[in-house]
Amino acid sequence: MIPFLSRISTFFHVDTLSLVLFSLVVLVALSIGSFSLRYLRGDRRQASFYARLLGLVLSLFLLVSADHLLLLAAAWALSNFLLTRLMLHKQEWEAARQSSLLAGKNFVLGLAFLSLAFFLLYQLSGTSSIQAILQNPVTSKWTSLACLLLVLTAMTQSALWPFHRWLTSSLNSPTPVSAIMHAGLVNGGGFLLARFAPLFFQQAFILNLLFAAGILTALLGTLWKLMQTDIKRMLACSTMGQMGFMLAQCGLGLFPAAIAHLCWHGLFKAYLFLASGSAAREKRLPLSYPPALSRFLLATCFGIVAAVLFAWISGVQVQVADTRWFLVLPALVAGTQFTLPILQDKGRYQLPLAFFAAIVLGACYGASVHFMESLLAPLGISQPQPLNALHGVAALVLIASWLLLLFVRPDSSLGYPNWLLKLYVQMLNAGQPHPGTVTTHRNSYKF
């Protein structure tokens, strides 16, 4: 008995990564659990919802604290299985069944990638302890293959293009399930890569591949989000974009930044899902685009203020040309965008106000990243990479897409060019949920 118990502890490795993620899950699950007491009152499956939610939280605890390859894989499978069960809340509703099935297929594919990767790692290192594998990484082409498989697993789990469809088709789930999904399991990819981060430090090519897939997804997800006309699909497409950004950060070797993004996005998105009943009341305000160039340039100056403050507070060293520049770039863009409405407004105190706004933004942004980075610092999983051409292209794409939406307004009176109409229709179709998950006959909906 005693030897067995002492062996059990070797299956686990609890570090700050486990603790951070588990705190996130507990916080969100507590909120959702309390929320659902009222939200699901009278629902015939409220009890099974709670049973599964509890199961999910426990399996996530196993997942983030597992040190044994098999245990991690098992927790991975179990939590994903429970998620598909939670998605199938209204069991007689065919569209919900299809959503759950679609997610299930995707997770099975991910599990296959994961199992293969783990098998290779076990074969290479001869140990099933993750910490042991990470401490003495074997460098061979097989390690590269294992890393590639881990990346593919992360891509299926975090709904990166082309594995995104399960997420954008997952909205037949009850609102609280969407909330826990977007704050929880969809982030699995980020966790997995952060857990195995040391393996990737020597895999520049795979990191670049991951980065490219991430940025592409970030772009597509955001574009689709901006095109969606219903609140929940908009949130789902937005998550897809955010996941792309998160994995792109992993691709930059900035794993702690990715975990920071994971946590803050999780809380943000869980809140937005729970608040989705207010969508009709949120009025879009006129943002007066395109802005005057002088206003925009002025805003850019405040963007620089925000970026500098961000870099200072978050402790990002930018003397060296490495991928940490990628943390500063969004701060610059956000600072510009944030102060722009203030500067466009002809108020009296716009300059001090804009300055104040830039300071607040830079400080909040810097503090939240710094907080997570310092928590995760002991893990030593931050390994910025040297900048390369791909990074340059991606930076241009991030900036160009933002400026495009800001400055380019097709003049509808002149008519739209055909290529633009074609692009719109193609993107409209690409953002649609999987056909089987649409309730095409009203009466096939079952509560």
Added chain:
Amino acid sequence: MTTITEAPLITPKETTAPQYNRQSIDLAISGSWSRIAPFWPLKNLIAVNPLAGFEHLPFHEALVQGTAYFQQQDMPAGMQLVNRESIKWLQAFFDQGQASISMPLRTRGLLKSTLQLFRFDQRLHKNDPDKIRFLENLSHTPRAVIAESLFYLGISEADQETFLTLVLTTLPGWAAHVQYRTSWADAADEQDPHPVTKAQYLAFRLVLTCLLWPGAADLLRWHRNKSAQQSEPAILPSIIQNERNYQQQLVKQVQAVQAPVSKSQPAAQLVFCIDVRSEPFRRALETQGHYETYGFAGFFGLPVTIQNPVTDQSYASCPVLLKPASTVQELPGASVEASRKAYKNLQGFKKLYQSLKYNFTTPFSLVEIMGWASGAWMGIRTLFPKTASTLQTGIQQAIAPAYPLQPVLDSIPLPQQVAFGAGALKMMGLTQDFAPLVIFCGHGSATENNAYATALDCGACGGRHGAPNARILAAILNSENVRKELEQQDLFIPADTLFLAGEHITTTDEVLLFPDSVPPALAAPLQTLQQDLEKARKLNSLWRSREMGLPATLQNAAALTELRAKDWAEVRPEWGLAGNAAFIVAPRWLTKDINLAGRSFLHSYEWEKDRDGAALTTILTAPMVVAQWINAQYFFSTLDNTAFGAGSKVTKNITGKIGSMQGNASDLMHGLPLQSVYRSDSSPYHSLQRLTVLVHAPKTNIERIIQAQEILQRLFCNAWVHLLCYDPTDQQFYQLSQDLIFTPYKY
């Protein structure tokens, strides 16, 4: 070489109908749309009978038709395909501000814009050259497109109307939205920059059908089969039983009531909306002191548009059956300039957030900036809803304080003001024996994170709060000029009578009073009244809390209902008008001592003062019809919450800011959500019964009115509404039969 002489395959030219009968197409179009009831957008949900298009039929036949058209459990796969693509394009076209990148070309109207975009939609034509040619060769007017499509699908002229009807009823929610947009749109939606017509919508659906399901003529066969299988609805006997039980009890209770002998002056008179939620509150208040209450439509007879100079928003605050006659500004108690500035500041904060959220690249930073705050706010709102609400209003008040509003009457000419005032007082039967305090009490609800919030507001005010109308009527009747004019009409209002406006918050039972300047003599009675309103609130909250299944006591009941109003997770903040069963047209003394359990619309009426029947005619043709709409909405949402209701709130998904879908995508779910009419997934709260109207007036008066009013004949003849008469001349109860004859009421 016989192949040459053979009839060629269909060429594009021949897919267009060579000639078509314009008149018959137009008749088919209007005939098909006559089956479709409108559905209002979430911003002001108005209760409506989803089978309003079948009210020309007897109730039981309408049920059969409703089943055939709307409640089928299966649907041909081809039509489902058409629906899927329809939903995609309709969502994009009718979006009112969810998307940042909107559908292009929308300003050209539904048909033109979609026809141009369909050419790029490979999911529709799959690059099939024939289909692309079909699209290119379509005519440009909706009517012609309809004719060509019907020809292409092989629909004979005799079947046209039925086929078009099916094109609408197979996606009923969106059809109902288009019916709203084309026949019932309010001033804002009438000017929607993205136009649609009934014919355009049909043409849009038909083109999709031609592309995706050329064999759609099968739809007719499917419908005929389904119609043939229909029999008398099994639910009917239990509905009739519900009604009979309810009526028996009502008649018994009313019969036992004795007419009051003498009358003394009350401390105050309060006029509430006819809404069923007023009845238990009135009863609770009447037990607190000598208060006289009245029931009257909550817009107080004022067909007005309310305009807010601070937000620049305006809306019609009257029943949707009426067109507003005047526009009234409501000014804040502080300077308009300052209020506008504060409002702009508040908007400015929201802009900061929106500018980060709805762009490329910036959302990635936004989540990292706001993440911790969102998490904390989520926790507070969930675990401490009241604290969250206090914080929220505190911040809002700090940035843009909400000031008490005052209507500006200048926009209504004096004679019109006099007409409004006299009309309202006469209709509510309050023309003499005025108390020193007369309160006009509108109503509205208070809920959080509730897509269906406006379904709980005042239907008589077009799905809005009723306070503005109450303020206007109070201001009119306090005006000395108006009172002088009223005296010419023998309507004497004592100089020491003060009219005040109030608002009954139905979720919490609070009554807010809006006094501007109260003479010292009235300060004490007003204070007493406010205390009594507070006591009534506790009493009614207790009753309502128990109705909601909460273990309430008199001490905690108000806190419980307040929690429901402030909790963002709450799906049943109040029961709204669920349970509604009767519309009683009588003086209050007749119902005062009866516990009507919040199931009755009460309209004050004294037959002795209405010799010509003008007031009764109005009551029966306006408020009663609205009550019937409400009754039918609750009835059908309870009967089949999938076909006629919106389904569970748990999986709803708001689209285009106008309505909700279920899950990923579905039909626009018109009707009430499950949680509005069901206690749980399986147990209904609302009882299935048609409206029972009880009128306290001589039956000959009522007969005369029915003979003159076609709408009443339709509703009574077809048994959509039951009419009972309590004839004061012989103290007997009569019931109206379906051939419109009063017979003595039989238990």
